[in-house]
Amino acid sequence: xxxxxxxxxxxxxxIGYVIIFVVANIIGSGVYKKIAPMxxxxxxxxxxxxxxxxxxxxxxxxxxxxAEVAGLxxxxxxxxxxxxxxxxxxxxxxxxxxxxxxxxxxxxxxLAYVFAQSLNSIIAIPxxxxxxxxxxxxGVFYPFQDFGVKAVAIILILILTxxxxxxxxSGAMVSKVILLLVGTGLFLIVVxxxxxxxxxxxxxxxxxxxxxxxxxxxxxxxxxxAAFWAYQGWVSVxxxxxxxxxxTRNIPRGIVLGVFIVIxxxxxxxxxxxxxxxxxxxxxxxxxxxxxxxxxxxxxxxxSNGVLFISLLILVxxxxxxxxxxxxxxxxxxxxxxxxxxxxxxxxxxxxxxxSTSLLWQGIWASVLVLSGTFDQLTDMIIFAVFIFxxxxxxxxxxxxxxIPDVTRPYKVWGYPVVPVIxxxxxxxxxxxxxxxxxxxxxxxxxxxxxxxxxxxxxKKKYPKxxx
Numbered sequence: 001x002x003x004x005x006x007x008x009x010x011x012x013x014x015i016g017y018v019i020i021f022v023v024a025n026i027i028g029s030g031v032y033k034k035i036a037p038m039x040x041x042x043x044x045x046x047x048x049x050x051x052x053x054x055x056x057x058x059x060x061x062x063x064x065x066x067a068e069v070a071g072l073x074x075x076x077x078x079x080x081x082x083x084x085x086x087x088x089x090x091x092x093x094x095x096x097x098x099x100x101x102x103x104x105x106x107x108x109x110x111l112a113y114v115f116a117q118s119l120n121s122i123i124a125i126p127x128x129x130x131x132x133x134x135x136x137x138x139g140v141f142y143p144f145q146d147f148g149v150k151a152v153a154i155i156l157i158l159i160l161t162x163x164x165x166x167x168x169x170s171g172a173m174v175s176k177v178i179l180l181l182v183g184t185g186l187f188l189i190v191v192x193x194x195x196x197x198x199x200x201x202x203x204x205x206x207x208x209x210x211x212x213x214x215x216x217x218x219x220x221x222x223x224x225x226a227a228f229w230a231y232q233g234w235v236s237v238x239x240x241x242x243x244x245x246x247x248t249r250n251i252p253r254g255i256v257l258g259v260f261i262v263i264x265x266x267x268x269x270x271x272x273x274x275x276x277x278x279x280x281x282x283x284x285x286x287x288x289x290x291x292x293x294x295x296x297x298x299x300x301x302x303x304s305n306g307v308l309f310i311s312l313l314i315l316v317x318x319x320x321x322x323x324x325x326x327x328x329x330x331x332x333x334x335x336x337x338x339x340x341x342x343x344x345x346x347x348x349x350x351x352x353x354x355x356s357t358s359l360l361w362q363g364i365w366a367s368v369l370v371l372s373g374t375f376d377q378l379t380d381m382i383i384f385a386v387f388i389f390x391x392x393x394x395x396x397x398x399x400x401x402x403x404i405p406d407v408t409r410p411y412k413v414w415g416y417p418v419v420p421v422i423x424x425x426x427x428x429x430x431x432x433x434x435x436x437x438x439x440x441x442x443x444x445x446x447x448x449x450x451x452x453x454x455x456x457x458x459x460k461k462k463y464p465k466x467x468x
Contacts, residue, residue: 015250017176021324022234022258024179028321029114030230031186031266032294032314033375035273039282041223045274047215048223052270055227056263061423063234063259064413065394067252071410072400079393080332086396089341090456095389096336097452102445103386104329105362107232108322109369110378112153115318120149121295121311154367156322161363164327165356178320185313186269189294192301193272221433228430229379230266232386233325234259252411273297326366330358340463341456381441384434385449391427394420 038048069082080099084092099105119125125148234255244250276297277285285291294314298306334355337347343361350356369378397413397420413419435442 018254025233034226036286
């Protein structure tokens with residue numbers, strides 16, 4: 001018998017590491033880049049800050065809902081496990097398949113790509129395959145554009161995948177060290193940035209006052225796609241539930257505390273950006289396509305040395321978030337394979353009790369996704385797809401309250417049933433608005449999600465006895 005099938009995941013992570021994973025999975029490229037597209041939609045400092053606050057509150061509502069479900073059902077696989085118990089195997093499979101095809105792997109791809117872009121701003125990466133720059137697949141994907149940068153992103157994904165295959169603790173320690181460096185860097189930006197003489201609302205030139213009267217619900221929702229990308233990743237800690245000590249207590253606490261920390265950090269950092277850059281400048285940065293708001297903000301008070309500093313900080317941040325996303329992301333596929341809802345070899349654990357095959361598959365597909373789409377296209381597609389399942393988790397809170405009302409819950413959602421209902425309605429609104437304003441990203445996301453249906457039917461036919 002294959003000894004790898006007899007091995008079990010080991011519970012080695014305490015509350016400190018849970019909080020680290022939550023924060024490390026969230027703070028990535030969004031804190032540096034996403035204020036520019038938000039400015040392009042809202043044209044107001046006040047509305048931008050409101051969007052960050054609302055995004056944080058909605059994210060917290062979703063985290064609170066997830067925390068109650070995690071407190072009841074915490075295990076390796078996160079929401080895949082929850083959906084199987086709340087709904088059925090088919091819906092759980094669609095979630096896991098969506099993680100693999102778009103949500104988690106595209107997140108890894110996006111972060112690795114920003115890492116490579118930041119490295120390119122410090123050390124010029126030679127461009128290769130220039131003769132194939134205009135090669136296209138269906139007029140949508142241009143895999144050889146900026147291939148030198150893309151190659152570096154792929155190399156990063158494969159190196160971090162190898163590191164995490166070597167063991168959970170080694171991957172967790174990398175996240176801990178990187179998060180400390182990122183926190184220090186963001187603190188320095190806030191301290192030195194807010195010491196400048198620029199005022200927050202005095203720089204809203206080009207709009208009619210600090211709060212523009214022309215903001216529509218649709219533009220606010222569209223701007224929030226950017227905010228939600230910056231907040232994306234908190235749910236990933238549930239994927240490692242089988243490796244957390246006392247998971248029904250530590251996972252809910254870690255999620256809530258981690259999200260609170262990130263909301264506070266984001267408000268401070270974006271307040272700093274808005275004190276240094278006017279709205280027209282931020283819109284110009286967005287329109288340029290190859291500029292990063294954080295870089296231009298730091299340039300105003302530290303010049304060329306500041307550009308080097310912020311580029312290194314973005315490099316370190318995206319490295320940490322990519323590593324955390326790789327570490328946590330492979331666990332659901334492992335859990336699915338054990339349930340005969342993914343390809344059997346993915347359930348393999350290596351000698352260090354890590355799902356090495358799952359990590360490898362994830363790394364390969366994430367590398368393929370690097371070759372497709374722009375950064376903003378990928379992130380909008382991710383948010384569209386993931387909020388379908390975030391809403392399903394919040395609905396699960398209501399279902400479980402009615403189905404098993406007397407079961408002891410280590411954590412209960414504050415403000416029930418108002419908080420879950422508000423979050424569900426917001427998810428529906430985001431879903432509809434994205435179809436209207438970003439039809440291409442919504443269509444690609446739905447195609448990738450629904451492509452799991454024939455795979456599920458194949459697995460169901462191959463393993464009929466596993467149904468139940």
